[in-house]
Structures are given as structure tokens and as C-alpha cells.
Amino acid sequence: MATVTVPPVLTSPRDDAIHLYRxxxxxxxxTAAVINILGYxxxxxRSLIQQEYRAMYSEDLNKRLVSELRGNVERAVVLWMHDPATRDATIVRKALSGDxxxxxxxxxxxxxxxxxxIQQFKQIYYAIFGVLLESDIEYQASGDHKKLLLAYVHTPRYEGxxxxxLMVGNDAKALFKAGEKKLGTDEKIFIKIFSERSRAHLAAVSHAYHNTxxxxxxxxxxxxxxxxxxxGLLTILQCAENPGNYFAKVLHKAMKGLGTNDSTLIRVIVTRAEIDMQYIKAEYRxxxxxxxxxxxxxxxxxxxRxxxxxxxxxxH
Incomplete structure (x- = not known):
């Protein structure tokens, strides 16, 4: 459930492009005029506005936004202008290869x-940056964390x-045996189950685990x-059970205590606004x-702001 409010009577993409140019x-x-258009x-x-802007003024709207805006508002607006897959690719690339x-x-x-x-943003990642997502993970991550990420981006999972x-019960037992029941942990079992199973399956495994x-x-x-x-494991599990609750916690942590983690605030609000922000807001409240x-x-x-x-x- 998206939270972006589009005005009931909308100007045309051409008019929006003209107003942005002005x-x-x-x-x-x-900046207020830019926000009043693009934030709604x-x-x-947004895609049509970008097309119109390029056709009318022979320049890339995103590049213009980068040169006109500053600081956090620039980072947020420019990220907002991408489609979801390009946005994810951009965030992950910066996280794995930035300063x-x-x-x-x-x-x-x-x-x-x-x-x-993941499959969509992997393709865009390679198309834009000329490097495989797996290569960046290989280079920056290590140990079991690296193994989990590589398995997670490589394995197709059922989404129904x-x-x-029966499989749920077996997985719950296997995780218990691989973790609590033995001295040390068999990380391979955790990686296999968490990277290969669907969200519905993992949520059921979590429930079954609690019962045993x-x-x-x-x-x-x-x-x-x-x-x-x-x-990584907690993120996979929480997003299988209740992504709204997961992101509410991430946002709360970003704003807790002294100072605000603006990059987290921007990342979560911009990437979830058109997906499930209504649920995140409800969970937060x-x-x-x-x-x-x-x-x-x-x-x-x-x-x-x-x-x-x-x-x-x-x-609300």
C-alpha cells in the first residue's frame, strides 16, 4: 500500500516539465516548487515527466536535479526519480563501492x-555499472555473510x-539441530534454508520452530x-513474517538518540513509499x-522534511 498522494486534478507531464524548468x-x-511537483x-x-523534459530541453532531468539541489533533499529527490530496480541497484552499488x-x-x-x-535489479546493476552484483559482494563481504548474500541473490525462490x-517441520528440526542442539553452529544449513525457501515457508518454519x-x-x-x-538472517526472517514491522524498526533506530541517520531515512522512505509504506506507518504507530x-x-x-x-x- 503506497502513501504517495497524487492530486485529483493533475497537470500534464508537459506542464510539469515546464514548471520544473522555470x-x-x-x-x-x-526547491519548494520542485518538491510540490515530484513529491506528488x-x-x-515521473517517468513521463522525464521523457517530456528531455524532449523539450534536450537535457537529462536527473542531472539537472543534481546540479540544482543540495544535501539530503538532493539525495532523496534524485533517488526518488529512479524506477525501483534502478534505485535498488544504485543503493547497493554505492554501499559496496562508495567512499x-x-x-x-x-x-x-x-x-x-x-x-x-533481485533478478530485476541484478540485470540493471550490470547494465549501468558494468560489473556483476556477485563480484562486488565477493570483493566486499566475507565469511558466512558473503556465502549467504551470494546464495540469496543467485537462488530463485517461490513467491506464492x-x-x-512436512518440509516446514523438517526445516525447523534441521535448524534446531544445526544451531541450539549442537556445540558450535552448522551455518551451511542456515544459509541453505534461508536462501532457498519462500517467505511463506520461512514464516511457517519460524512458527514450527517455536513449537518444538x-x-x-x-x-x-x-x-x-x-x-x-x-x-542478513534476521532481515530475511523478519521480511518473511512482517516487512512492515521490520522497516518500522529500521526507521525508529535511524531516528533514535542523538543525531539522525539520514541515509537510512532516505533509503527506507524513498524505496518503500510506493510499496508498503501504509503498513510501515501502521506498525510504527x-x-x-x-x-x-x-x-x-x-x-x-x-x-x-x-x-x-x-x-x-x-x-495518521
């Missing part, structure tokens, strides 16, 4: 996406709701694994007793 003219950029258009509308390597961000994006989404109850042992799956993963490997809009409002300011709030939609 916002760029003269001294300084009219869905993916297909600061951010394995946590790369792991979050990879392990929270469906098999289909049906599960095989004193721990739940989350506690078992935290007890048996650590670091980025643990983060239920979990933390305040609306996500209010939390973002208190942690951000200026045009950056206005843009993020435009993507979050009405405050």
Missing part, C-alpha cells in the same frame, strides 16, 4: 527484496502462499550467529505510540 531558472532553485507524482508520471562501504545497507536491501526484485507442512523448542527463531539466530551474517510523520517532522527540517513528508502522505 523552477531551475534564475538565481537559485525554487507516482512512478509512471564508505556500508555492508549493513547492502544487506538490508538484498535480504528484504523478493526473488523477482502455499507451503509444504524453548527459544524462538530470532533468539536462536542471535544466540548462534553474529555480525552481518546475523543481520502501534509499536512506538506516535506517527511516523511526527517522528520524521521532529528529526528533519526545511525542504528535506517537506519532501519526506510528501512521500509519507497524510499524518
Amino acid at each position: 523552477a531551475f531558472k534564475g538565481l537559485g532553485c525554487d 507524482r507516482n512512478a509512471s508520471q 564508505v562501504i556500508d555492508l549493513k545497507a547492502a544487506t538490508e536491501v538484498i535480504c528484504s527484496r523478493t526473488s523477482t526484485q 502462499p502455499e507451503v509444504d507442512r 523448542t524453548t527459544f524462538d527463531m530470532y533468539q536462536a539466530i542471535k544466540k548462534e550467529t553474529s555480525g552481518y551474517f546475523e543481520h 502501534k509499536k512506538y505510540g506516535k506517527t511516523l510523520n511526527d517522528a520524521v517532522h521532529s528529526e528533519t527540517s526545511g525542504h528535506y 517537506a519532501f519526506l513528508l510528501s512521500l509519507l502522505g497524510p499524518n
